Amino acid sequence: MTWRRSLWAFAVFGLVVGCADRERSTLADGRLTATPGGMDFQRVALHDARETEISLRNVGRARINVSEVWVEGPEGAYLATFTDEGPHSLVPGSARALRVRYTPTNEGGQDAVLVVRSDAQLEPLLRVPLSGKGVAAWARVSPGALDFGRIEADSTKTLTLSLDNPTELPVEVMPRVVGADRDEFVVSPMSVAPRSRAELALTFRPTRVGRKQVALAVSPCRGCADLSVKLSAESLEQAVVAEPPVVDFAAVPVDRDDIRESRIRNVSTEPVTVTGLTLDGTDASFSQAPPQVGFPLVLQPGEVRAVPFRYSPGHMGPAEDLARYHVASRRHPTTDVMLRGFGGAAELCVSPVAHDFGMQPLGSKSRVMVNVKNCGATNAGTLTIQSLEWRTDPTGPLQFNHAPLAIPYTLQPGQEVNIPVYYEPTRAGRATGVLVMSTNAYATGTVDLTFRGEALAHAPCELAITPAVVDFGTVPPGRGAVLGVKLENKGRDICPVKNVQLRDNGGGVFSLPGGGLFGVTLYPGDWFSFQVAFNAPILGGSFTGEAQVEQMNPANPLLVVPLVAQSETSCLMASPWYVDWGVARRDCPPEPREVNYLNACTRPVSVSRVWVGPGTTDGEFSVGGVPTPQPFTLQPGEAFTVDVEYAAQVYGMNLSPLFVNSSDLTAPLLVPLIGESSKRMEKTDTFTQQDVSKVDVLFVVDNTASMVEEHPRLVAAVPSFVDTALAKQVDLHVAVTTTGIGPVAGACPGGADGGEAGRFFPVDNSHPRILTQAMADLTEALQQNVQVGQCAHVEQGFEAMRRALSPPLVNNADDPRTPMPRDGNLRFLRDSAALVVVFIGDEDDHSPDGVDTYVQWAQQLKGQNQPQRATFYAIAPTAAACGTAGGAGTRYAEATVRTGGEVMNVCAANYGPLLTAVANKAFSAQDRFPLSDAPEPGTVTVTVNGQPAAGWRYDAPTNSVIFTAVPAPGAKVAITYRRSCAAR
Template sequence: MAAMSKRWGLWVLAVLVVLTGCEDRDRPVIADGRLTATPGGVDLQRVAMFDGREVEVVLRNVGRARLNVDEAWVEGAAGAWQVAFTHEGPHALVPGSECVLRVRFNPQQEGALPATLVVRSDTLKDPVVRVPLQGVGVDAWARVSPRKLDFGRIELESTKRLALTVSNPTDLPVEVTPKLLGAQKDEFVAEPLVLGPNEERELPITFAPTKAGLKQVALAVSPCKGCADVAVQVSAEGLDRAVVAEPAELDFGSIPVDQERVRPLRLHNLSTEPMTVTSLTLTSTEASFTHGPPPLPLVLGPGEVRTWDFRYSPGHMGPAENLASFRVESRRNPTTDVPLRGFGGAAELCVSPLSHDFGRQPLGAKVARIINVKNCGAANGGPLTIHGLELQPTDGSTGADNGLHLVPATLPYRLRPGEEVNLKVFFEPVREGTATSRLVMRTDVYSGDTTTLNFRGVAEQHGPCRVDYTPVAVDFGTVQPGRGAVLGVKVDNPGGDLCAVKNIRMRDTGGGVFSLPGGELDGVVVYPGDSFSFMVAFAAPLTGGETGGDFLGSVQIEQWDPANPLVTIPLKGHTQNTCLVVSPRYVDYGVSRPDCSPAPREVNYINGCQAPLTVSDVRIGAGTSDGEFVLRASPPTPFTLAPGDAFTVSVDYLAQVFGLNLSPLFVASSDLPAPMLVPLVGESSRRLDKTDQFIQQDGAKVDVLFVVDNTASMVEEQPRLEASMPAFVEAALAKGVDLNIAVTTTGIDPGGTGTCPGGVQGAEAGRFFPVVGGGPRILNRQTPDLAAVLRNNVNVGQCAAVEQGFEAVRRALSPPLVTSADDVRTPEPNDGNRGFLRDEAALVVVFVGDEDDHSPDSVDTYVRFLQARKGENQPQRMTLYAIAPTAEGCPTSGGGGTRYAEAAARTGGEVLSICSADYSPLMRSVANKAFSPQDRFPLSEQPDPGSIAVSVNGTRVTEGWSYDGATNSVVFTAAPAAGAKVEIYYRRACE
């Protein structure tokens, strides 16, 4: 039993020995383990640098006792070889068991890299086993280019693919691995790839933006396993919209109706990819917006901008909207829409001129330029305000020595539609050389709040000079109270160099009775041997008519003469009621030529007093050019003129001195301390040929002003005038004319006898009737019961003393009266004439009176003024008619209306007899003529009839017209069409 137990123990022990393997055990003394390695040598051949290759080495105990493998290492190139057990130790091998080592070759450099695997065990014999290792490092990694990828700017929901080029120049395969880094890396896609030996391929990188903005992303490319990353710079941006409109909204602002404003609209391709625009449509039916024909379809290149001109021409008042829609080939934004907005009705700024060159001027000169600023918008456009005016030197000088100056204006200045203001810029050099400045005007006009005007002048040095003045004193003699007279001063340069004079203005107005009818003269350059004349007026006041009054004044003239820089011309005048009644009160010879002086003119004098008087002298006084006016016939003096008796003086005008000539005709009588004055006026011109130009009106808009005589003699005529107003209104309305109608009187100053309605006792002085109370003063087609209101307004009464119809019209249509709702010079409220005179309308003035006009200035002066209200080149847009005395006369009229007849003839109008029992046919005739295209075109000078040539719209017309010598007019058989340009050429003839 004991023996059996012993055998069992030995068997268990044997089994345990077999099962133990590499487990630790005691080694028998009589046996030893033996370690072998398989394979006995390792050659991993060619391996890419930084890549690796592995092989397993099996360690086996081929001895008869167990052994322990203590450690294993590699001797050779550092870092190129690594060895490790495949499982955790301890590594105890029983006979016949084995362990595995993993040997890895990871070359860090090129070339052969031999090494030795060393394994040490606890065997007594050969405790160290050596296994030779062989391997070659090969420089095998991919080359990456380019090192920068720019995806540009692309629209969201689109994609763009770029590629890196990777190449493998070796005979070993290489794995290329791209890695994306950054917050927006998810918007990019890149996949790794393996390059075969000597292969080159593209590594695609895809950009698919999902959010707008610049992308913060980096790309690292590993060119081989274990290689250091190659950095590739990446630029990319996502756009919410690739094609945008600039501006995003096209707002034309406020624009006058029927005007036009063009604004550019740009399509800008913000992306770096081409974008196709296929069409453009306006989605609304609003017809105020239009655009030029778009060249579509088109391709917008990267960053390209294309421009379209859009127009807004409001056809109605108020807001207007539309939508311009561009069709774009885009998944995200298939259209680019641009709202269009505008507003019909606005102020409009018209400035003329925008620049001016004063040229070369001598030191001491003063040359002015008027700058006209006008609100030329439609009546519904609202006001325009000038907020700032600043003249800024642009030549580096200061304002003091620049020489260019602006006459100050009160700001802010508000202009209602149609109103205008004149600014004055003058060049008054004080130093030699060039002067430049710019006038910066700030307004609230729709077209831009700043307007810049440029000015330039050059100053030259000239020596001191002296000019002669004739007469050296101006004597107006006696002028009846309430009357006016005009004489002149001539400035002559007898020297050999040019001479500058300036600041010709009133120095002393004598209490307001003396004035310069042509306004102050800023400056004139008088060349050697040349001269010029200017007029001086004396307006005799009504006060002191019986006892008379004496007035003194003076005119100043500055000249470029340091020894005598300021010259004054004394003025004197006397006013008193006279026994002599003179007709005409002044003589205007018009424009003449030296080779054919005008016919002599006569002046008639009547003793209107009940006692005889003595005429002691008849003479031509000192004037601008002595000898130009010559007494042709007059009775020898002295002589006695009985009550009611008359005499005539005949005066020739020689017209030998070019320019304006003025002289006084004096008649001395026993009732006057100073001789009675009749001004003589004439102008001599070198011009022989002339062309008058006209633009035919259409009669669609007419402003009609009735000027009614309100003197006591109109007691028979005024009821006839009132009764004729319905006929005038009926004819006007039948023509469909857009009318403005107003009434004023021939009265200027209060006086006379009788009573007048209207609130100012007949002294309307151009203000529309009635000045105070009584209903509307400016009538139109919409005025309720128009005929009745007009009948009431022409009932002006009979209380004035002097008929001054022309003067009344000049005042009525002159600023500030015509541009103001209230004339601040008078106490009556809201007595201005603003709103009557329209730029786009023709002007018709109808004078009604039983006596001729007695205004102080010449007919030519008033006609020229009225024609200028409609434009110098459109005189036919102003026509004068008169119901006045004609040559035949009648018991209730006072002589012939020669001044009215002259004015009517010069403007293509007509004079109808005041003696008619019924004015209704006359008023119908006036309406039919005034509200129709014009067939009569008055000439500005007397022509040689055989020289007249007529053109219509540039085409010579040889028939269908005739010359009417009685009215000095060209009369068409059929009136030219509205808007036609009529040119009439002729050679001026001797009268």
């Protein structure tokens, strides 16, 4: 390129010279000089630049025009330009400046020539020598990445890069941050002296939360290509967080406390100082628990500190407070933790906790109901069943299961749920299963329920099913119908049957009115029936379904019964839509029934057949009085009636379809026939006569801590009870026990630490425990014994009663299970005496079993059909609540009603009237004995102590035997009668 430019310049120069020769004299030529006459740029860093100015002066006698300047030398190393725009005409003595820039492109010396072209005749090209030396000089940058870690937004962190200049020239480093979040970083250029090291500071000042998308571009020298430094950085909303943000103590009894931890974690990568901890103090139930953490403290990156808090509920119901950790932070000066609790804990009552299914046939299915109840006070919070899981059986597949329960399952105070648990043996021999129940109950969160059973192999089942198909024929839309399926054991060994249920409900139209049968064992020749219902949809249609029966027969374990039904509008209207004879007897079959069929259409209808279809027991039902000959025609509005009889010869439930074929239906019209034949003919009700002079009275007194107000009222009412008993000259046995079952603390008197568990108070015999009317100090002694103290936690009045009057306590002078001597209840309960139980408590009963269980137990103890022989009374909470009572005593109220007693509000100021009423009612003779069934006239016979009795009559309106000569106390009364056919 340089030689081509020279040739071009030479040609131009020739032309210019030629022109100049023609226009001026050579004697008046100008002359151009350069100052300085040569330039050495010396050492310059590669990609850096150094500039200088050269002055061009006209030292001749004529004007000179400078037309062009350039540099001949290494390409790109030198650049020459005028400092002004021109024109560049120099009169004699004037000067113009040129700027020459040296930018070395390679290391080492680089010589060049500055060429200036003018119109001077003698020296049109002025040449000025240039020289310079390129030196490789740039900074070395390290490291290649910077990690700012995680810091809280609105804070600052600075990291540095090391810049090393090993050369003899200074280096200027130009950094810049690139990326979406570059505005949150600060960095400035800097110069590094020769042969020295410097630190380049990069500051991270986040204002937005999140990971940063940035990088650092560093030019290690002027003009150098950028080096990339990887940047990692994240800003946090909060450096110190609470785990969890809410410390929930759940439900805690008012007389207890609970300690739980709050944890704070430094989630940043920088140390953070926590200066202190305070509570807002909105509820004094919360406080810090020892050991207390010292402040200030420094949380290292990722460090967790635990701080204990105590919840001691000072009141019932919800409680909240706020704990504040004070943090050295501009953005979040506090980390808040909500403290939450509930005064009054749910209490768990489970029954049974263990059950043995005993010997069962292989392939059977047995069930026990596990009752789970929230037996806490009404205001004590909810009970949540959190999980139900079976432990793995190491001997093989688990043979126990339970019905599904929606988990978590919540029970309000007083609510209960029954959980069916099944034993389905699949192998012979013993089996054990443990169902683990997890709840939020205080102190009893996890309960192990243990189940056992043993399976015995039998011959395969030979099960007959009738009918083979359950055909509902036609049922008008919107109507329902019920038919049956009969299962009969035709074999010579027992047949276990299980999971009798619908396999296909036809889209919801079929159902089992009695529910599915989980399991039953049929002995040879035995049978049973179950009902299947069809509910016809309004839109009608054709429907199919299936019922299933599982039997112990490996070759045919599953039996399927097809279900067929049609629903459409019928011209024939049957009245009634079904016939139910109720319970009948073989020896007196019920009267026939009539079914009327009406043609409700405006067109004639042809009836071709009327018959009883396949049912559970063919032949039990028959139809008569059908018009002949068949088919016959019913004109609009015409009707006919048929007679239907039920023989009642096959014991049990019998179901069959009564069908009518008509010309307007695709399937026969159905009228279900239902009857039950019972074997029961004669029945005997037995009684033990009330002893008007003998009454055993058991007081069951609440000994929990909340009975402070009620105990003095009870003590004050005792004279009213004793005075009434003495006035009636009653042979009286009186004893006291408490509602406490397990020992709690030594604060309660009597020697059992509040856990009498049915033993009469005082257990240590510090006072007489069985009191009688013969005692001169009966009133004072009973007042002493009802002062049972206040220390227990759970009121189990019914359970205490049952234990008190059951072996081994009731028939032993000493309880063989305890070390305490002479703590049995022998000689209290007398067969000839009535039993009266008086419960006193400011909260409802929390015994594990249902009310029915305890009532039936007490009635069997004294005669189930004699309400006066076992009567419950209660001084307990009622609907008219007060501040000293815990909810309504619904269990006590139910029990007193069932036994003929009564309940009085525990909030009453005076208990005397109630105890007087108890005495008056309990000490009355019984002259009326109600029967459990209606007798046939003239079949009632009565014996007293095994001998025919006189002086009695049967009162039909009350279905009772009334004595005019009242049987003597303790007499055994037996009333036998034949159940009335008419009544059945």
